[in-house]
Amino acid sequence: MTKSFYITTTLPYVNAKPHIGFALEIVFADIIARYHKLKGEEVFFNTGTDEHGLKIYQKAVEGGVEPQAYVDEYASKVKALVPRLGISEDIHFIRTTDGHHKAAAQEFWKRCADNGDIYKKIYKVKYCVGCELEKTDSDLVDGYCPLHPGKELELIEEENYFFKFSKYQQPLLDLYDTAGHDFVVPKTRLHEIREFVSAGLKDFSISRLASKMPWGISVPDDETQVMYVWFDALINYISTLGWPLHQSETPVQGAASEDLFEKFWGTREVPNGVQIAGKDNLRQQSAMWQAMLMSAGLPNSRQILIHGFINSGGQKMSKSIGNVVDPFDIIDKLVQQGVAEEQAIDALRYWFAREMQTFEDGDFTWESFVESYNANLANGLGNLVSRVLKMAANAEISNYQFLISNFDQEFSRHLENYEIQKAADWVWGKIKAADEYIAKEEPFKTIKSNPEQGKLQIQDLLEQLHVIAHHLQPLLPDSSQKILAALENITLESIPRLFPRLD
RNA sequence: CGCGGGGUAGAGAAAUUGGCAUCUCGCAAGGCUCAUAACCUUGAGGUUGGCGGUUCGAGUCCGCCCCCCGCAACCA
Numbered sequence: 005m006t007k008s009f010y011i012t013t014t015l016p017y018v019n020a021k022p023h024i025g026f027a028l029e030i031v032f033a034d035i036i037a038r039y040h041k042l043k044g045e046e047v048f049f050n051t052g053t054d055e056h057g058l059k060i061y062q063k064a065v066e067g068g069v070e071p072q073a074y075v076d077e078y079a080s081k082v083k084a085l086v087p088r089l090g091i092s093e094d095i096h097f098i099r100t101t102d103g104h105h106k107a108a109a110q111e112f113w114k115r116c117a118d119n120g121d122i123y124k125k126i127y128k129v130k131y132c133v134g135c136e137l138e139k140t141d142s143d144l145v146d147g148y149c150p151l152h153p154g155k156e157l158e159l160i161e162e163e164n165y166f167f168k169f170s171k172y173q174q175p176l177l178d179l180y181d182t183a184g185h186d187f188v189v190p191k192t193r194l195h196e197i198r199e200f201v202s203a204g205l206k207d208f209s210i211s212r213l214a215s216k217m218p219w220g221i222s223v224p225d226d227e228t229q230v231m232y233v234w235f236d237a238l239i240n241y242i243s244t245l246g247w248p249l250h251q252s253e254t255p256v257q258g259a260a261s262e263d264l265f266e267k268f269w270g271t272r273e274v275p276n277g278v279q280i281a282g283k284d285n286l287r288q289q290s291a292m293w294q295a296m297l298m299s300a301g302l303p304n305s306r307q308i309l310i311h312g313f314i315n316s317g318g319q320k321m322s323k324s325i326g327n328v329v330d331p332f333d334i335i336d337k338l339v340q341q342g343v344a345e346e347q348a349i350d351a352l353r354y355w356f357a358r359e360m361q362t363f364e365d366g367d368f369t370w371e372s373f374v375e376s377y378n379a380n381l382a383n384g385l386g387n388l389v390s391r392v393l394k395m396a397a398n399a400e401i402s403n404y405q406f407l408i409s410n411f412d413q414e415f416s417r418h419l420e421n422y423e424i425q426k427a428a429d430w431v432w433g434k435i436k437a438a439d440e441y442i443a444k445e446e447p448f449k450t451i452k453s454n455p456e457q458g459k460l461q462i463q464d465l466l467e468q469l470h471v472i473a474h475h476l477q478p479l480l481p482d483s484s485q486k487i488l489a490a491l492e493n494i495t496l497e498s499i500p501r502l503f504p505r506l507d
Numbered sequence: 508c509g510c511g512g513g514g515u516a517g518a519g520a521a522a523u524u525g526g527c528a529u530c531u532c533g534c535a536a537g538g539c540u541c542a543u544a545a546c547c548u549u550g551a552g553g554u555u556g557g558c559g560g561u562u563c564g565a566g567u568c569c570g571c572c573c574c575c576c577g578c579a580a581c582c583a
Contacts, residue, residue: 391542443547
């Protein structure tokens with residue numbers, strides 16, 4: 005039986021351009037998805053857009069458009085950006101305004117309610133008249149809104165539905181103990197969430213008054229309330245698989261036609277869902293969502309991967325500092341300097357994979373990006389491809405029967421553990437080894453003194469290059485294909501010039 | 508004493524169970540000419556934040572102190 009692999013990103017909220025952090029996340033997910041696909045597994049790779057909520061509603065109203073029209077426009081923009089990061093073409097893209105998602109969210113709610121985990125409670129919110137917005141305690145500075153420090157906050161009461169998160173404290177702790185040390189990766193995040201849950205859980209509100217915030221999914225059997233955005237958003241992980249198949253009377257456009265849920269999300273005994281998210285999402289992914297799944301009587305996730313943040317010039321990216329880095333600006337900048345678009349995309353993917361420590365924070369500066377590009381892509385990979393293929397063409401070796409086309413064990417182990425940086429390091433170790441081989445054996449000399457021996461050395465190098473290109477497939481989909489294609493039929497004219505040096 | 512993560516050449520990072528402090532970039536010298544002014548070799552550069560302890564031996568284990576960064580719940 006073919007193994008099945010499921011991975012999902014979080015869904016970006018559609019009120020702004022996708023952030024570089026999301027680009028990092030989806031590229032990581034894509035590398036992992038491609039790896040599993042190349043191993044012959046059946047892969048379901050999910051992303052999409054989170055489209056409900058107050059902010060979106062307000063933006064739409066400000067712009068004088070219907071919320072649906074507003075999110076349609078943004079969703080199509082996000083969707084269009086996906087191929088610009090070299091993401092697998094067969095990725096599934098779910099929108100939380102899709103009909104089958106809404107139906108799934110309502111069914112999910114019902115199951116939690118049937119299990120006695122949803123109740124109504126008066127909810128007090130602090131409201132800043134200046135901003136005309138609700139404020140949470142963490143928004144406040146010394147008890148005042150930082151934007152309107154003089155104004156007293158009003159206390160508003162409204163009745164909302166709450167989810168019995170507190171009931172799941174022990175079940176969650178049990179889950180962390182039994183699901184394995186790699187339930188949350190890296191371990192330190194598992195430790196963090198365990199500490200958080202141990203400290204005690206408070207029930208949280210999961211609805212809003214429809215009269216105040218109409219842009220959401222209706223609460224079943226209560227037209228006056230809509231679901232609070234992220235309660236519905238998390239459910240996309242399974243609604244994308246067509247859950248709950250048997251509850252949907254009429255097929256909805258975009259919904260899966262076969263029962264993909266068990267195949268990819270797995271069962272209680274063998275959970276199979278892998279989620280990747282930023283460190284800001286640790287609680288939602290590994291505590292709240294897990295409690296929600298338990299409440300609905302569904303299998304938990306298999307694994308949750310928590311990546312770090314990208315700082316800019318040593319500081320947190322923020323609009324007020326003006327140091328926000330847009331991933332598409334990086335690509336555009338490379339293109340302006342003469343790098344082909346696909347190569348620019350691969351260069352960005354390279355940076356995410358190799359220059360970011362997979363689960364730690366990283367720092368982006370254009371200078372260090374260029375430095376790493378020149379050292380590893382231009383001088384390292386690109387130059388090696390040129391010199392090896394040129395030698396082969398000169399020696400009139402036009403093709404060669406390659407021996408190895410499996411992933412190396414060590415490389416595989418790194419990717420199975422989601423250690424993307426270590427996997428990339430492995431490949432660049434091979435590149436270095438090939439350069440050293442050339443310096444040591446000097447096949448360009450041998451070919452003159454002892455043609456037969458020289459040919460063998462060059463074939464050895466072609467083999468090494470083939471191994472490198474094979475292992476680069478998940479990381480640099482375009483460049484690796486160009487190298488593999490060039491190896492098929494080697495001529496002086498067909499040598500690809502990958503990653504021209506930047507000034 | 509709220510929770511968690513850090514501090515290792517100029518910069519960024521590695522270092523199984525304690526066992527020669529290593530790698531990349533940058534810098535200096537040499538080599539090579541197949542290659543994208545690339546590639547290879549060698550070298551300079553360190554009190555591993557501080558003090559004390561355990562040990563034949565500590566970046567690693569223990570104690571105290573100093574500094575940095577996240578989180579602190581309905582910010583999606």
